[in-house]
Every structure is written in structure tokens, then in C-alpha cells.
Amino acid sequence: MKLSDFDFDLPERLIATRPARPRSSARLLLAQGDRIDDLVVTDLRKILRPGDRLVLNDTKVIPARLFGLRHRTGEAGATSAQMDVTLLEPRADGTWSALIKPLRKVRDGETIVFSDDLSATVTGRNDGQATLRFSLTGDDFDKALAEVGAMPLPPYIAAKRPADAADKEDYQTYWARRSGAVAAPTASLHFDGPLLDDLAARGVAFTKVTLHVGAGTFLPVKVDDVRDHKMHAEWGEVTPQAAAEINATKAAGGRIIPVGTTALRLIESAAIDGQITPWEGPTDIFITPGFEFQITDGLMTNFHLPKSTLMMLVSALMGVDRIKAIYDHAIAQNYRFFSYGDSSLLLPEAEDQA
Template structure:
């Protein structure tokens, strides 16, 4: 299975830099079996059936992009230099793993000042990242980070424009509860309170799980034999109640439909013998064609990058040739791609 098998040409103008407003106004490509229908997210009320269960990732994106200043002494006196930091994940010791730009000029022991309230010491530096220890913790850290940080927009959006105040709402789901993600579960961005209420009235049920999406979700696949690719690890949790609700839906003949690839990866990580288990830990599950799904019956997701692990995931669900025909249709009909783009509902 070659990386080139998952390549396609995407016109630059189809990369969305702002989301649809209101959220359910985004377009929805429904691929059910061999049929394709062009709809809108608001039409989900007519597509889903009573007894279907949507699995939502309730992770909350933190404003993980920080700009600060480091001060060091030189023969000519103190030198102040700009440093850009992207937080990746907390460490067991209470620090944070982070990307830094420029990395090579940082040294252990240096202090980076982000605001009057927030600063961090460089604990250690590796080849690609640093470990930081902030001067604040808990609620004080969260408040200072909210003040100083910016939302960590994906590289393909950040290359076109800088993040702004609007992204604090746009790049967060309406059911975000547990802080820790540095990327949004973007299929969930299409839901607002009114759509959720309409789906509940329809008889659709909801279960929340948590997977803190990491920056590794944007890392490219660099091996030609995709089966040798190693996924980044992300922390997640499926509670006892969530597992029981999903199992009850399966037993009753309802469909379990994760909203987003993050929710799908988590529930498939926690599945054993076709049953959901309560689960807590890190997962590096890699789903590509040949994978046998245990829990998910369908998937709602956005449109993904060429040669990406997420394109491999949807190809595992629908079949690669079928998925490439879906993407060809989406491109010919002007669907918008990636995090702020349109949605697809994939039903094998």
C-alpha cells in the first residue's frame, strides 16, 4: 500500500480559511453505499434515525500559540529576542512539551516572558522541541494563557492568515468541556445548540468521549509504504457510562456514528470483541485499508489532506476507490476542504 495511492490534486481556492455561518449552513456530502447526495449539515435532522447515537469528542482547544521574549547577556549587553511557542502536551512532571521557533538559539535555564503574568523557563531542549516550566499552574495558568495565547490554527490556515479573536469561537465546539487539545475535532464545529436540540427531538442520542487532539494530527506521512508509518499518541477517555450507552445502542440495532475521526479512533481503540470498554490512556491507533471496525457504523467528518492518515482512515471505512470517487465529486462540486471546510457523512 503506497503513499502515492492516497494522493489527489486539490485546487488552492477550495481550502477554507473561515467557517460557514451559521455552523449548520455548511454543505454536507452524503455518501451512502454507491450513492452521493449534495446536502447541508442542517439536513442531518432528516438523515439520522431515532435510536442512532452520535459520539462527540468534548475536548477543549487551548490557546496554545504564544509569542514571547527571551533575554540573554552578550558582550554588548542584554539582548532581547522574539520566540514563538506552540504547546504540545503537559508532562508528568508538571511542565509542557512545546515547539519553539527559533529552537536552536534557546538554552536550558533561559526564561521566556509572554506577558506581565506569564513566563516559562526552558527545562531542557531536544532536537525538535523543548520542555517548559511555567511560573503559574491550575486556574491561574489557564487564565494567563487565555489572555496571552492564540488559537493554534492548522498550518494550511495559518499560512494564509493570522489567528484572530473570531477564531476563539470558530475553532471551538459548542460542547467543549475538557481542556487539553491543540487542534479542534473539526467535524464537530458544524453543530450549534439549535441543531443539537433538533436532533434530540428527532430521537437521536448523544454520547461524549474525550480525546485531546495533538499537533501530530497535522504531521505528514514520510514513508512510501504506509503500513510502516507510526502515529502520534494522544490521550483519551471513554467512561463506564459512555461505554454502556454505546453497547446499548448496538444491542438495540441502532447505529453508532462518531462525529470526527478523533472520536472514531478513540472508540475503536476501546473496542474489544465488538463491545465498548471503559478506557483511559494514550492511543496511537493507525486505521488504514484492511482495518476491521468493531464499533463505528458510519462517520461524519470533514475533507482531508492528500496523502494524510485521515484520508487513509476514511478509505478504510468506505474503500479506497470509492473514497477517491467521493473526493473527486467534492472537488468538482466546489466543496470546501479541511478544518473550516464542509462535511461528509460516510455510510458504508
């Protein structure tokens, strides 16, 4: 498989920089078997069947984008430099791995000041990343970060506008609970309370799992042969209760439909012989065409970047040629793309086969 197999031309005007309001009013492309229908997210009330189970990622995005000053006193006097910091993940020793721009303007041992309460010392660097030790920990750190941090918007949005107060709500799912992500599971952004209530009343069930989405989700694939690509690892958990719920639905003939590629990657990581088991740890599962899905019967997902690992994942689920036709249709019909864009429901089996 070549990287070019997953490329397409996307008009820049279709890249969404703000979400639909209300959330559930976004458009929804339903691809079921060979059929495509143009709907809206609230139509899930008619599409999903009693006994279906949606798998939801309950990770919570932290305001991981920080702006601070590095102060230095030398022979030339006192100098300062503005620093742009994006937190990547916490480490076992209490430090954080982070991206710092410009990294060349800060030395190991120097401190970056973000507010009167929050600062961080650079303790090391490796492969373009830095390690930071913050002046606060625990709840004090979380409170200070919430005050000074901004949502880490994807690069294709951040290049068009800075994050603002609206993003702290817009870039967070309705059911976000466990802090640790630096990117949102964006298919989940289309759900609100009324839609969840309506789906529950219809007999649709929900299971929550956790996968902390990392900044690596935006890293480009740089190899021509996709088999040579190394996925970034992300921490996830499937609890015993979640596994039992999913297995019970499978046994009863219901469909398992993860909301978002993160939930899909997690449940397939925890699958053994057609069953899902309780699971906790990092996953770097890389799903490409030819992958045999054990748990997933369908997927709700937004429209992805050309030549991305997520394009490979949806191609594995629906078939390369089918996904190309779906994306051609979405572009022709002016669907909005990427994190704040519209969504799709991908069901490989036609209705009479489901």
C-alpha cells in the first residue's frame, strides 16, 4: 500500500473552523453498504436500532496550550523570550513531555513563567521535545492550567485563528470525564443531552471507554510504503463493566458502533477471538486495509485529512474504493471537514444484511 492511495484534493473552504450550533445540527453522511444518504446528526434517532450500542470515549481535553516568558540574565543584561508550549503527556516522575517553540531559545534548567502562580523548569530534551517540571502539582496544577491554558486546537484550525473562550466548551465532549487528552475525540462533539436522551428512549445503549488522545494524532505519515509507518502510542482503558456490556450486546445480535476512531482503535486493541476483554495500557494499533475487525460493526466519524492514518482506518472498514466514492460525494455536497466539521456513519453491511 502506498501513501498516495489515501490522498484526495480538498478545497480549503471546506475546512471547518467553528462547529455547528447546536452540536447535533451538523450534517451526517450515512454510508450503508453501497448506499449514501445525506442527513443530519439528529437522524441517528431513526438510523440506530434498539439493541445497538454506541461506544463513547470519555477522555477530557486539558487546556494544554500555554504561552509564557523565559527570563535570562547574562553579561548583556536581562533578556526575555516568548515561549509557546504544548503539553503532550504526563510522565511517571511527575514531569510533562512538551513541545516548545522556539526550543532553541531555552536551555535546560531555565524556567518559563506562565502566570504569577504557574511556571515550569526545563529538565531535558529529546527528539524535538522537552521535559518540564511545573511549580504546582495535583489540584493546584489543574486549577492554574485551567486559568491560563488554551485548548490545543488542531494545526489546520490554529493556523486560521487562535483558540478562544468558546473552544473550551466547543472542543470538549458532552460526557468528558477523565482528564488527559490533548486532542478531542471529535466525532463525539456532535452529541448533546437531548439527542442522548432520545437515543436511550429508542433502546440504544451506551458504553464508555477511555483513550487519551495525544498530539501524535496530527503527525503526518512520512513514508511512501505505509507499512513502514510507526504509530504513536496512547493510553487507554476498557473496564470490566465496559467489556461485559459490549460482549452482551454482541451475543444478543446488537451492533457495536464506536463513536470516533479513538474508541474503535481501543476496543479492537482489547479484542481476542471476537470478544473484548478488560484492558489497560498504551496502544499503538495501526489499522490499514486488510485488518480483520473483531468487535466493530460500524463507525461514526468525522472526515479526515488526506494521507492520514485515519484515512487508512476508514478505508480498512469500508474498502479503499468505497471510501474514495464517499469522500468524493462529501466534497461535491460541501460537507465540512475535520475536527469541527460534519460527520459520517459508516456501516459496511447493507440494511438487509445487518
